[in-house]
Amino acid sequence: ETGVTQTPRHLVMGMTNKKSLKCEQHLGHNAMYWYKQSAKKPLELMFVYNFKEQTENNSVPSRFSPECPNSSHLFLHLHTLQPEDSALYLCASSQDPGGNSNQPQHFGDGTRLSIL
């Protein structure tokens, strides 16, 4: 496999469920990202991991819990979500962004999440 792979592609869950989104990159990158894409809104950066360390949490509610066990894998653990959390969740990776990097991010196809 190549690129950035996200599973599952679609997820429907109730507000009291607990589920996890998975992202895996096969590009040898060191940085990984979670984004939320809602209809008619710009992409929202949620979390950034650089060399497995979280470097940014963009004021995300605690019902979203990221985990980065290594530079190739990124998870987003979900619990007690709200209907407004229904969205497309995109994972991306890039080379070490450093302080002034112009390295592009490579995106997965996303997980379409629907909260009942």
Added chain:
Amino acid sequence: AQSVTQLDSHVSVSEGTPVLLRCNYSSSYSPSLFWYVQHPNKGLQLLLKYTSAATLVKGINGFEAEFKKSETSFHLTKPSAHMSDAAEYFCVVTPYNQGGKLIFGQGTELSVKP
């Protein structure tokens, strides 16, 4: 503060005619700029990037963009649209010294009529 503005939320062209998607940016320093495309139910795919080398940047699928510092613009063009070009296009800026953080425009939906 850095920002990016896509001037059209929706553009409609006929197949075989030119495409112009407009983007203006605001940045205190020389930014890196990107165009991404998103087809339905897909992630974002990099079309091209500008990183202070040549001001005319060629990308995939026949797209190109020209960096104009005097106009703070980075418009995306293609000489002849194909039906497969119908998608959402995002202009993106990476501000200087922000660790690769991306700032996305609102997106432009491109429709291509037969």
